[in-house]
Each structure stands twice: as C-alpha cells, then as structure tokens.
Amino acid sequence: MASTATPIKPELLRTLPSDAARQIQWRFADRYDLQMLVQSARSVARGPVARLVANGGRNSHEWTPAKAELLKAFDESGITAVFMDPEQGGFIAGPKNLALALVAFELAWVDGGAATASLAGCLALAPIHERGTPEQHTKYMGLAAPPQAGEDRKPWRGSFCLTEPIPYVGVDTGMLNGKIRIAEWKEGEEPTLQVEKRGRFITNIGFANFVTAAVDSGDERIKGSCMVILEEGDPGTFDRGTPTRKLVHQLSSTGDPIFSLCIPASRIVGGYDVKDGVILPRYNHSEVIEAVFRRTRVTVGVMTAAKLLSAVEPVIRYQRGRFRGAETATPGSVRYELGLQAREDALHRLVDVWATGEAGAALGFAAARAFDELDPLEREADKLLAAQGVTSARARAKLQREASERAADLVRLPAGLPANDAKRAQLESDPLLRFVLLDSLADVLCPATKLWNTGWGAQMMREAVSLMGGYGITEDCPGFLGNKWMDAQLEATYEGPEAVQRRQLSITMTNPLFRAQFQAWIREMRGIASERPGTGACALATAMGMWLWTLERLQHSTDADGGRLYQSARQGVTFPLADALCWLLAARCQILDAIELEQRGPSDPAVAEGLAGLANFMTDLCHVQSARASGEVARICAELVFGYNRHPAWDEAGYRGCYQQDELDSLEGIIPGIGSYGLDVIGNDGSHPKKAGPCAKCHGAEQFLSLQTKLSTCLTGCRLSKDRAAEAISKLMIPEALDYPA
Amino acid sequence: MTDGYHIVVCGSVVPDPLQTLEPIETPTGPALKNEMMLPAVLDPWAAHALYEAANLASKVTGSKVWLVSVGPKAKLQQVMMTIAQRVSFELVPVDSSASGFADAHSTAALLAETIQSIAGLDRSRLLVFGGWESASRGAGATMQLVGERLEILDQFQGVDQLSVQADGSFEVLERIEAGRHQVSVCQGPPALFGWATGNLPEPRNNPQVGMANMRTVMPALQRAKSEPLPAGGLHFLSATPPKQQRQTRVVKDLSPEQIAQEIAEWIGK
Structure with a gap:
C-alpha cells in the first residue's frame, strides 16, 4: 500500500495571519488605496462600532443619536x-x-448591522450608478458624497426600496406593489408622476433623504416597470413607518415606509422615451436590480466569512484560559497552559470554523474581483455592440449567445498545443468573448457566495458560539459571537434569501460556457494536486467530476414515474445540486488563495518570516475543507442519482432479479459455493430475506459508483491534515487581548 | 517667520502593544519573538510629535513636514496605510532595524545623517521633532543624540506644548515632576523637541490626504536605502518582560465592600 505523497512539514503556524498575508491572499497587495481603506474601516469597526455594541447599542430597535454617530464616523x-x-x-x-467587500469584511468583523448600514447607502445609489442618467449620477453622487474640507453641508443618505409588501394583505411577494401614474402631463412639458409605494424591511429608512424605489405602471400611458428616485421633500407623504423589531443587525435602521409622492418623470432611473404618447422607461426595474444585486450580494457573503474568521482569536483565548484561576490549574501544568486545547475535539472543531471562514472569504473576494474585472468589460462590450448597431435586447442576447458558444469552444481546446494556444489567445484579445466568459462566471460566483457563505456560515457560526460554552450566548462573550451568529441568519435572508440564490444557480450553473470552465478547473485542480498534494485538490477534482457527471445525468434523466428530473419546478433536484456546487467553488478558491500566498509571500519581508508555517497551515485547512466539500458533494449527488429510482420490492418484478433457492441448489453442484454469493434468494416457499426488497441495481450509474469509490480513497490523509492544523492552533501565538472592546 | 518651518519628525514603528511581546535570544542579540510577523503601529510618542508637527505646519504658511523613519521597509509600508491618512507629510524612509534593542547612538547617527541628506532642507527654518520616549524600549536618549549630531543647541524634552509667539519665538512647556511644566522661551529655529504626549487628539482619518501622501510615500519606500545598524559595542546580559503577577481565588458571595476591602489590603502589602 503506497503511503501519501505529502511530505511531513514540521514548521507550524506562529501567529495569526497578518495584514500583509491577507493582502496577498485576497490580491490587493499592490493596491495601497485598498490597504488604506482597510485600515480606515477597521479603525471605525474596532473603535466607535465596537464601543457602541459593548455599551448596549444593539438593545434598541430605534434609530438613536448614538447610532447616527456611526454615519459620521463612516463619512470621516x-x-x-x-x-x-x-x-x-x-x-x-x-x-x-x-473595495466594498473589504469594507464589509472589516465592519462585519465587529458588527454586521454596522456593515449593513454602510452598504445600504451604496445599495440606494447603485441603481443610479449602474443605470442612471448622467444628470442623476452627478446630482445624487454629489449629494451623497461626504463634505470636503471647507464645505458646510450634510451628505444625503439613501435607501433602497424594492418589492416586499406587508404580509397578509393579499399581495404576492413576487410582484411589485408600487404603482406610478401620470398626475399631470402638459403639452411640451415634462410629465409629473404620482408614486404610491409601500416598503417592508427597508434599510436606512430612519434617516434616508432619498429612496430608489421599484414601481410598476398603473397607467396605460406608462409602459412596464421602472425604478424611481423619491426625495423626502417631494410633495405628498414620505412616511418612514415604524422601526422593524429586529432581533439582529440593530445598528442599521430598518422600517416599513409608506410613500405617496408627486415627482417629475426625470426621476425615472435611466430616463425615458416617449412614443405615441406613452412613457417608455429605458430600463425596467428587473434590469436595474439585476445589475445591482449581482454585485451587492457578494459583500453580504463576505460579511459572514468575516464573522467566522473573527471568532478564531476569542475562541483560542477562551480555550487556553478556561481553567486558569482554578486550584488544579497551576502554571506550567497542561490544564493551565492549554486549557481546553488539550482536548482534540475543541481543536478540531475550531479547525472546521477557521477552514470555513477561509473558504468563504476566498470565494467572496474572488467574486468581488471577478466583478471588478467584469465592470469595464461590460461597458466595453456595450460600446462594441452599440457600434455594431445592436440595440434591441433580443439582438444583443443572440450575439452574446454566439459569443458564448465560441468562447466555450476555445475554453475546451486542449492545452499544450501551440495551435490551440494561439486560438485560445482570441479569448484574451476579444473583449466580447472575455465579457461573456467572465459574465458566465460572475453569474455563478455571486449567488454561490451569497448562498454558501451565509447559509453554511450561519451553521458554523453556531459552532463557534458553542466553542465558547455558555459564555457564547451571553452579552459578555468576547468578539460578540452570539450576536454574530444571529446576524448571520439575517445575512442568509436579506438581499435575496437562499431559495432565490439556489434558483439563480440552478439556471446559471447549466450554462455551457460555465461548464466548459468548470471542466478546465478539474484539470487545474489535478495539476495543482500533482505539485501540492497536501491541498486536497485531487479529492476536490474528483468531487468536481462527480458533480458534473451528476448534473449531466440528471439533465437527461427521469424519476421512477417518468417525470423529468432537472427542471425549474423540481427544486428537490436543482437546489441540492446548487448547494453542492457552492462547496466546490469555495474549496477551489481557498486552494488558489493558499497557493498565491505560498508563491508571492517570499517577496514580502513582512510575510516571508514564518511563511513556511503559515503556508503549511493554510494548506492543511484547504485539505480539511476540500475533504468536507467532497463529502458533501458525494452525499448530495448519491441521493440525487439513486434517490429518484424506485426501490425494488418483494413482488413479481423484484423477484425477476433474484435467485430461487432450488435454482441455487442445482447450481451448487456445478459451481460449488455459489450459494454464499446469492444475497437476494427467494425460498422455495416464497420466503425472502428480511429487508426492504431486492438490492437496487445501478444500471447506468457504474461510472458514478466508480467515482464514489475513487473519492473515498482520495480522502486519504485529510484527517492527518486536520491533526496538523489542530496542533498548529494549539501552539500559535495570539495577542494578549482582543483589539476591540467586547 | 514668513517662509514657514521645515519640520522633520523622527519616528518609527513598534509592535502593536496588544501583541504578546516575548524577548528571545538570537545570534545577533535579543529580539522579540515573531517580531516581523506582528502588526506594527507608529511609535505612540513619535505619533504625538507628528500630529503636533502637522498642526504647527497647518498654522504657518509655507511649512513642510518630513517623517524620517528608520525601520524595516515592509513594516513601514504597512503602518503608512494608517498614518498617511492622518496628516500630510513626506516620508523619508531608511530600511533598517526598528528593534527596541538597537543602540541609541547608532540610530541617532543614522537619523542625523538622513536628515542632513534631505534635499532643500533649510537649517534656518529647521525644527526637529520626535518622541521623548519610545514604546519599544525607552532609552530616552535618541533625540538628544540626534540634536547633538545636528549641532542643534536648543533642545527640549518631555514637551507638551509649543506656541509660536508674535515675535517668532516659541514658548515651550516641558514636563517636570509633580505634574507640572517648565516654561521656556526659545528664539526660533533650529531647535529640537522631544515630545511627551502633547495635547492634540489623534487627527481624524482623511483618505484624500492618504491618497495624496501615497503618491510620494510609495516611491520613497521603493527607493529607501538599506542601512544596517551597528551594535556600537552595546550588548545585553538579559532581556525579560515585566513580571505579571496573578493571584486568583474563586470566592463566592462576597459583598462589593468586602471585595474592595480585600483589594485595598492587597495593594497595601
């Protein structure tokens, strides 16, 4: 039996990962603007935000003066x-x-509500940023910008108001509840619109000066839906409503506003045209929010990852000091020095929390970077299409589809052949191809980040809380871990709950261009595994292969009753498969981050010292997470592949696949011992073994079973990695105290 | 003073005081365990000096502030991400050791040499600021030695306040015993001030200032020359952190008065 190829690396982690290491991992080591931003956000988070939380600022639903002070701190x-x-x-x-993801990370390190309050202002501006007219851009960005030196003005705050109606009033949550009608339209003048809109759980509403609201037409002279900008001084009612009695995120203002306002038509986000006496908004509300949410949801996922990573230091300190002060824990004793860390379970569970945090952060920041790359490409593609005279949505979609097909063909070209490399270079040189390629990736990364980071993150946050014992659910818990656990649940819900993300993924993950890239990633993971077997990349590659096999199988399979398996309404199929994909994506990003650190770390003197230990630890965390991800994928895929077949029963059809006892008896003379191989044997009196039925066959799934077996053995060594990571945690040096009040 | 001051602030990095600071022996002498891996901050004493310098420069038109920092370049860069957003200055970095076990004479020599090499520095307008003490290992001597090497005769240590008078002279408040200050008057530059805490709050963060500073900070860091600090004959017999004493008993149901009484008795021992 061959042993693992992983060499034993004695160097252990010495300190918590430094800023310099994180800058390399998350790819902003060469961006001093972002490094400064991180320090700014951190000083607010661990200063005024932490003090407010420690002083009980979360114990009120109201928007208090103390909470309002945070806005000033954000501005400054x-x-x-x-x-x-x-x-x-x-x-x-x-x-x-x-940049926004990093701000969210730093603020959520201390309090998710503070992060939400800061991000909600950006969310309000995002429709204007993405689709607004130049005039809207100039006006609202300028008003919302903090005052410069010498300026005496208060910045405007914004709020984003989408669809959610008050429950139990007979309104479908999938429909827009706001309406616009033409109040007045004088010949040759701009129309005036009457807006009726009610919001539910609207962030920042307690102090917003303007609101970007989604509305539908209630007038035949306005076509479709749109987003409009409402200002608090507009004629009519601007009622902020009552504060929501949240159990979480209390540092953000949330309420259920009511608007009945008269506004000029120039407040339609993106402007409008008039044709045959009908106002045609240039963007319907779906087009606007699609552009907005696909970006802002990433930051929410990053927030939950920050909470998990923020839990590491307080948990270590708690575990080590747990018995100090007791008569039996004398200095120098194991009880005194290691405390709970003398127990493997305490360490292993912390390894799991840490690994999840790393994977979540890796996925979230990868998604954020993808959008940074996508934004200019999207504008370039828009220009290209406009130059070609492509204006209608249908023509645009057709061109993009063709480009996607070309891009997928190029991605599928085998590497290593000069002719193919030259062809693949087209991908780099053609902006439209690059756009569709990255777009297909962003379509998956965004919902995956939101879904997995917050959903699984909330579960693991509970684990972090449990590691603090009873202390974890008290207000005294260092790091506010109890609050963070509760907050994570909201993060899994707002800006599109888990079902919405799963639904989006169930569509985007079947995009052939994404799948072509996914196949390339399987090869990439194998390549990494050959050089860094300790990362668990090989197991991950096998699990990725299993996921892809399962997807393709389900897309062309039916259940026992002949019902198509992979279809929109079959969420029992599509949603778990979306969940499985998220595990894989997060683990892959984590491995890529660890490699980046190992490769670029030596060139930074602040990282180079102790890099071997840090790289070993990160590698071990990758292995732990890859193994966990692979296990989840194997479980989900097995359920889906076999779960929709009907189990054979002890009936006529089932008997057909079984041996009869007398049949075996007669064969025994020809093949001695055959009787011991027959599991499903029907007795001469019709009796059968006591079990659910004859064992199910696996016709057509042999390859899956082969992958499953392979995957099981691919997990070889993963628990050794966990042991090493646990040992490292028990020995690493942590600061004397947390750097924020708690 | 119509042309403004040329204020040179000497200040470097120290490990974040929240970190575990554990002296260890290395082949080159004592050091702190994992020092390069620990987060660093600008030495709080030097930071006060920097904020005072920026405040003075903002009041006197034509003034300029340089921050001369001797320390590991990578660490300086990390610390600049915070400090550069506070006040305007031009960084003059020297890639060297910022260890608390460095010889004050060697450090002072390097600082003085670096200050003298600043292009365009006008001695007749020169004010040298720095920390009276240091959070790394306060010898309390470095700034005085810098002044001597620069041949600056007017030196003030433990400064809490510097006021420019109408005639251009300075009124200086230096700390003395019993929480009192010694008041001196200095005719003007060149002069050296080793700051205590001053009385200014930490300036608020200003990313615009940070972005402006970074245009010169990053190239300066890339150009920073590497200068080893000679030990200068200094050697340490031992290095230990201050002792911490912990005596914990688990006692239940004591009244606040009883607890206070017990603490008072313990302090009095």
Missing part, C-alpha cells in the same frame, strides 16, 4: 465615499466591488 473615515469616483468626492478610481 472615507467609508461613505468608497462608492464614489474621485470626481464625485470619492478616492478610489475604477470598479469598487473589492
């Missing part, structure tokens, strides 16, 4: 201005998805 630190371009009062040029 530059957090508010992150969303703006330099000419609008911001300081970061170019796409800002990674």
